Amino acid sequence: MKPALLVSAFVAALACAATARALDEEIVARLGAEEVGTRLEAINALVASGDEAALALLQAMQDGQVNLTPSGRVVVVRGDKAFDAATMAPIEPEPEGLESIVVNNRIRGALDTAIGALKLLSPDRAVRLASAKAIETTSQAALLPLIEKAISRESDPGIRKSLQQTKAALDLKSSDPGTRLAAVSTLAESNQAQVKTRLLALLEKDASGSFVEPDAQVRAAAERSIDSIQRRLLISDYLARLFTGLSLGSILLLVALGLAITYGLLGVINMAHGEMLMIGAYATFVTQQLFKSYAPGLFDWYLVAAIPVAFAASALVGMALERSVIRWLYGRPLETLLATWGISLFLIQLVRQIFGAQNVEVANPSWMSGGVELTNMVLPYNRIAIIAFSMFVLLMMWLMLSRTRLGLFVRGVTQNRIMASCVGVPTERVDLLAFGLGSGVAGLAGCALSQIGNVGPDLGQSYIIDSFMVVVLGGVGQLAGTVYAALGLGVLSKFLEPHIGAVLTKILVLVLIIAFIQKRPQGLFALKGRAVEA
Amino acid sequence: MKLEELEMRYVPRIEPLFSGPGWMALGAFALVTLVVLPLLYLLPAADSALHVSSYTITLAGKIMCYCIVAMAMNLIWGYTGILSLGHGVFFALGGYAFGMYLMRQIGREGQYQSDLPDFMVFLDWKAFPWFWTGSEHFLWSATLVILAPGLLALAFGYFAFRSRIKGVYFSIITQAMTFAFMLLFFRNDTGFGGNNGFTDFKRVLGFPITAPSTRAAIFAMTALALIGVVFLTRYLIRSKVGRVLTAIRDSESRLMFSGYNPLGYKLFVWTLSAVLCGIAGALYVPQVGIINPSEMSPANSIEIAVWVAVGGRGSLIGPLLGAAVVNGAKSFFTQTFPEYWLFFLGLLFILVTLFLPRGVIGLLSPARWRRT
DSSP, X not given: OHHHHHHHHHHHHHHHHGGGSOOOHHHHHHTTOSSHHHHHHHHHHHHHHTOHHHHHHHHHHHTTOEEEOTTSOXXXXXXXXXXXXXXXXXXXXXXXXXXXXXXXHHHHHHHXXXXXXXXXXXXXXXXXXXXXXXXXXXXOGGGHHXXXXXXXXXXXXXHHHHHHHHXXXXXXXXXXXXXXXXHHHHGGXXXXXXXXXXXXXXXXXXXXXXXXXXXXXXXXXXXXXXXXXXXXXXXXXHHHHHHHHHHHHHHHHHHHHHHHHHHHHHSOOOTTHHHHHHHHHHHHHHHHHHHHHHOGGGGGGHHHHHHHHHHHHHHHHHHHHHHHTGGGGTTOHHXXXXXXXXXHHHHHHHHHHHHOSSOBOOOOOGGGSSEEEETTEEEEHHHHHHHHHHHHHHHHHHHHHHHSHHXXXXXXXXXXXXXXXXXXXXXXXXXXXXXXXXXHHHHHHHHXXXXXXXXXXXXXXXXXXXXXXXXXXXXXXXXXXXXXXHHHHHHHHHHHHHHHOHHHHHHHHHHHHHHHHHHOTTXXXXXXXXXXXX | OOHHHHHHHHSOXXXXXXXXXXXXXXXXXXXXXXXXXXXXXXXXXXXXXXXOOHHHHHHHHHHHHHHHHHHHHIIIIIITOOOOSOHHHHHHHHHHHHHHHHHHHHGGGSTTOOSSOHHHHHTTOOSOOGGGTTTTSHHHHHHHHHHHHHHHHHHHHHHHHHTTOOHHHHHHHHHHHHHHHHHHHHSGGGSSOGGGOEEOOOEXXXXXXXXXXHHHHHHHHHHHHHHHHHHHHHHHHHSHHHHHHHHHHHHHHHHHHTTOOHHHHHHHHHHHHHHHHHHHHHHHHHHHOEEOGGGXXXXXXXXXXXXXXXXXXXXXXXXXXXXXXXXXXXXHHHHHOGGGHHHHHHHHHHHHHHHOTTHHHHHHOTTTTOOO
């Protein structure tokens, strides 16, 4: 919305300023020609002039404001006033028998490119940047004069570089070997895969067996440039995979942290852990709806309020479950597995009855949309926020476990329940609180997930098996194991996926985990001890 | 004392295969499923009060397949104490192996009148992939029904038991396994029909598959298989191997200190259990007429565990009872109150584990199952 407004304001400003300078009348007259070809030529000529007035005229043409008098004069009609197309001087008296110039698809396409290109001269940096990006892959040599003009005026180094790349790509078609050589060398800086394809085309032979590019020096330079582009593309590709891997890993970490705590402490796997995520996500949804109705002005900050709400909702449900069901099954881990699965079915159906089976819509706050641009990839803010958030939760968890009394108790009970109980640790309360904590962290994960994916009754199911694998791989009792396993699995999956596909990746990861626990059955970081299971 | 006397005193007497009432019950079951039901299905006219409908025969046949699965689960969980959350994969593999044969039996009667199954024509494949080789022969398919789940279980079990993965770890790894297989079979390129799986079967061994006589025959075969599994389980549990298995359940460490290596025993019972599941799957597919990857969903596998839990694990008839009751309830709920089925199932999981650790059987004969 915003750029569009800016553009129209800019066009309006140009329209006023343009009265001072006139366009080439002959070219303007050709806009009204009978043949489409002549009109296209006129449009290209207007672009090549790089004139601000040309942009205003072309925009008017796109809006259907350009008309033809019976005498063949091209005029622009705004409201009920007519202006001369070349000078923008008002015409009095108003001409009669005006006929609108038909804009067919071919002309519309040409107009779009032309207007886009002419925005290179806009005073607004954002408009120029967008325009420069839009024409980056063009192959229209007619734009060259305009681009050259834009380069000479450009003050922003980023846009300037992009324009130089575009110019160099167009220069490849030049008849002068020197220009081509310079262009090929400039293109070594490119980040575009298309540029690589174009350079590769230079090295091919045509039907008669001679090279497309006759000059050997240019060919050698092209090879060097291709190598350099290749390397850059590869690096940025790996960086992108690393980023998505870390983002997946931090989600797995958020999900698995709570799971690992309860497993380490109580020896039970909570199959309803995924539903704690779901409850957190729905708590976020409810908070969002409350903000929408009662505090629309603060809507952008609903997420901040949703974090404690999601934590509390999941923690309360978790503690209620611990009290009512799980407590009675301690010492029977397999039965706990089944009972918590039952709980998960129950919760899913309950949420379906309350909120409906369809997904609910949780919006990103405006400060979370968009992203950081790096060479040829975009790192979305919501992914970055999730990585940061999970690191924050991890830090809190670590502080809690290593610096507080409850943390000390949790570690004590994890290591030796009977001994801890003997020295006066209230193990039942520790169990309850730790279970609440684990569920609460799952709620936080749900809150985070609501920002990047769909929120529906099945939300928990999609992450839960992967996070079980994290716990199996990481071992229990130490945060470090969970952290390494989660981030490792996330990054590994994202590096494998482009090569073998998502499904085979899942299978391969499972095989790797099974192979790994051949060596270390207790996971990456097992607590050392001399206890033997009964 | 002589060795024989020592044995007389300290080695428990081997129990008879079945008690008197046990034999009677088995005989009655065999009579009903092998003679009475098929005859009532085939002979009386459709409007006769004695007539048994196709629906009933199919439902009963389906439930008997589930009973076999429940027995298989009982072997590994009830007697050996290893909870598998991935038995659905073995069931489905057996079903797919036999489904391949049924697909080949369609011949050129598919929608595209091609030698290849419709889904392959749809994918524009020109020939059968290598793993379909020989699937047109009944015997090879029947062998695959045993080999496919058996080999998978053997390989998976070897690596899992060797590194002494047990308890919840083992359970969630088996769950991940079935999940991964489900994803694999959902892919069209895997070569098993993707989403839709196999369906639209026409005939088996040349007989039309929907004909009453064919149905009755498959029904009777399922009943025979179930009776066979009951015999096998009972025989196994009575034997020395069975005693080692229960020892693994009750105290694996103590068994190891006594000089036994549990690996071979676990692997044996795990593979046997998988093979039984595969056979059940192969009998299930011609009766139900479809096999698709949703059979491998983790939820399905964990449901198997609840059949056994409801009936009473570690007992011979408990799992049969559980499979029949839960599936009967499922048929009832999904027809009358579909939205409450998950509530019911969820509560069943919770209540049975909380209040009926020995299942329904524990309720019926409290004296025999009192904790020692």
